[in-house]
Amino acid sequence: MSLLTVxxxxxxALETPFGKTDKIIGGAATYITLSASYFVEKNNLVAVVGDDFPQSMIDDLHQHGINTDGLEIRQGEKTFFWSGKYHNDMxxxxxxxxxxxxxxxxxxxIPDSYQDCDYLMLGNTAPAIQQMVIERLHKRPKLIVLDTMNLWIEIANPDLMNLLKLVDVLVVNDEEARQLTREYSLVKAAAKIRSLGPQTVIIKKGEHGALLFSEGQIFFAPALPLEEVFDPTGAGDTFAGGFIGHLAKTDDISFENMKRAIIYGSAMASFCVEKFGAERIMNLTQEEIQARVSEFVTLSAFGLDL
Amino acid sequence: MSLLTVxxxxxxALETPFGKTDKIIGGAATYITLSASYFVEKNNLVAVVGDDFPQSMIDDLHQHGINTDGLEIRQGEKTFFWSGKYHNDMxxxxxxxxxxxxxxxxxxxIPDSYQDCDYLMLGNTAPAIQQMVIERLHKRPKLIVLDTMNLWIEIANPDLMNLLKLVDVLVVNDEEARQLTREYSLVKAAAKIRSLGPQTVIIKKGEHGALLFSEGQIFFAPALPLEEVFDPTGAGDTFAGGFIGHLAKTDDISFENMKRAIIYGSAMASFCVEKFGAERIMNLTQEEIQARVSEFVTLSAFGLDL
Structure with missing residues (x-):
């Protein structure tokens, strides 16, 4: 099935206890589409960059089968830039x-060739822009997954509330879930979010794994215990890309398959943190991914005779 | 098999956002033996109280099949007392x-009748006292599990280092593991602890579950996502009691069985936090425990065709 990511x-520019980088390629949609590229063939990107964005990076996206017809290159303007510094605990x-x-x-x-998309991933950006994307699609995708962040919860709350009514899955981290709902208990927070629109809620807890909530069901996905987290940048987006990538590949949005999708997402995220930026997820093999997913099976399987 | 708990x-006296208690029964060994009482018949307690300790509470322990021959009642002295107040986030x-x-x-x-114990649970107390117990047993138990806390890591570090050489399993929380090893990564912390003696390390992460480390193997156990944590007091001890209780009951200390034991421990702990103090774990049925364990299976099971 086809995937559209915005x-x-x-x-x-990143600084972690392990070193620092010059300007490297980043951005939510970059990580999402790169991660999803290991799952889907129709991998369509909508984004905007300035004329300072190197063709070699666009070539890299193409090499991963990412369709950049929807990547607007605005002449005379500059690409979005973020620089951050991680604390010692990462x-x-x-x-x-x-x-x-x-x-x-x-x-x-939205290029015409993207109009038939089945799966829509709204990567983190202003809720009003995310909603524009939904409105500009002629038919509603089978599944709409939304990512957002603390900034929008604070400064664009009404927009976000409107948007939540239109999506199927919300992906947030634990802090964002608590901020959005003013509930400390993640069980209560997820219930409140579900009452705002999305029927499925994923709460990411970083090194503590992720929780999947749907009607009367909860799934607790582990995170791979790692010796070293080199750079966490993009891990959440890489998770989302693996999640929706697996769903789009299998075209099955049942709860059982969403559990598997979370494991794939977690596996992809565990690669992401091993190197700076998107370097590791630009250089993966299917064999490496399957081996990593097997580690998750080993990590969390237990046999009980009840 | 027989279990000895010290x-x-x-x-x-507890205060949580949900209310406060007068003096109620508490203490590590209380929670451990009560929790283990659902698993083992030979459930032997070594502890000390003052003459202010009510016979009715000793009767409660007896009703749970706990042997109190090793409970010294010191005349003219008072029982250990702790009072604490939880913050809003619990x-x-x-x-x-x-x-x-x-x-x-x-x-x-150690009463003579306890000398044949197969499983030894060293509940949290000064490392020198914990070591005394090991030395006073005529034969080494099949498995020695140690719990400790930040206080002893700080003020009795040399004693603790000596003790670690003598035990098989260390149970600590994430903060304690980091404090003990000065490693932030729990994978590295566990490896360091294993080099100090215990071949198996359990790192409890509260609402985030627990990690089990042994030679080249890791298991990630979920915690049950709860709507409300009423009172976390004793949850860690209740976990330890369910863990060693299941091992002693099945008399199987393989890694596979330790995984199951952690699930039983987690299930017991999830009951403990539902009411003040030990109230909930004093009133459980085997059916309730099995149903709770089934929830853990549902919570973390996923099927993958690799």
Whole structure:
């Protein structure tokens, strides 16, 4: 099935306890489409960059089968730039600098060839822009997955509330779920989010795994215990890409298959953190992915005779 | 198989966002033996209380099949008392008051009838006292499980280091594992702890589940996502009691069976937090326990065709 991903394609400059980078390729939609490329063939990207964005990076996306017909290159403008510095525990980071540049007036253009998309991934960007994408599609996709962040919960809450009514799955981290609902218990937070629209809620807990909530059902997915997290940037987007990529590949949105999709997403995210930026997820084999998924099976399987 | 548990039997006064208690029965060994009572018949307790400890509470222990021949009642002295207040998020608490009383000179006496014990649970108390217990047993138990806490890591580090060489399993929470090893990564922390003695390490992560580490193997056990945690006091001890209780019942210390034991421990802990103190784990049925364990199976099972 075809996947459409909307979100940022950006430059990032990162600093972790292990080192720092110059401007490297980043952005939610970059990580999502790269991650999904290991699952789907029709992998369509809608994003905007400036004329400073190198053709070699677009070539990299093409090499991963990503369709960039919807990647607008705005002449005379600059690409979105974010730089951040991670604390020693890698669980928190400070934003050092943000240059919105082209993202300030992002007007997502959906090429006609994308109109038949079955799965829609709304990567993190302003809720009003995410909603525009839904409205510009002639038919509703089979599944709409939404990612958002604390910034939009704070400054664009009414927009986000409207948008939540239109989507099937919300993917947030534990902090965002609590901020959105003012509930500390994640069980209560998920119930509240479900009452706002999305019938399925995924709450990511970083190194503690992820929870999947749907009607009367909960699934707890482990995270792979890692010796070292080199750079967590993009791990959440990579997770989302693996999740929706597996769903689109199998075209099965049952709860049982969503569990498997979360395991695939978690496996992809566990690769992402091994190197700076998107380097690791640009260089994976199907064999490596299957081996990693097997590790998750070993990690969480237990046999009980009840 | 027979289980011997050593640790505190105490009075607690608790305050949580849901209410507060007067002095109720508490202490590590209380929670451990009550939890283990659903698994083992030979459930032997070594502890010390003052003459203010009510016979009715000792009767309660007897009703759960707990052997109190090793419970010393010291005349003219008072029982260990702890009072604590939980913060709103229930993940942290402040100690309001500690009265060591009889625990100040705890000299664990092992009745002859306990000497044949197969499984030894060293509940949280000073490492020197825990070591005394090992030395006072005529034969080494098949499995020695140790619990400890941040206090002993700080003030009795050399004692703890000596003790670690003598035990098979260490049960700690994530903070304690990091404090003990000065490693942030739990994978590295577990490896370091294993190099200090215990061949198996369990790192409890509260609402995030638990990790089991042994030679080249890791298991990630989920925690049951709960709507409400009423009172977390004793949850860790209840976990330990279910863990060693299941091992002693089945007399199987393989990694596969330790996984199951962690699930039983997690199930017992999930009951413990539902009411104040030990109230809930004093009133459980085997049917309730099996139903709760089934929830863990549903929670974490996923099918993958690889």
């Amino acid at each position: 979100g940022s394609v950006a430059f990032d 669980n928190s980071r400070d934003t050092v600098e943000v240059q919105l540049n082209v993202m300030e007036h992002f007007n997502p253009i | 640790g505190s039997v105490a009075f607690d 993940n942290s608490r402040d100690t309001v008051e500690v009265q060591l009383n009889v625990m100040e000179h705890f000299n664990p006496i």
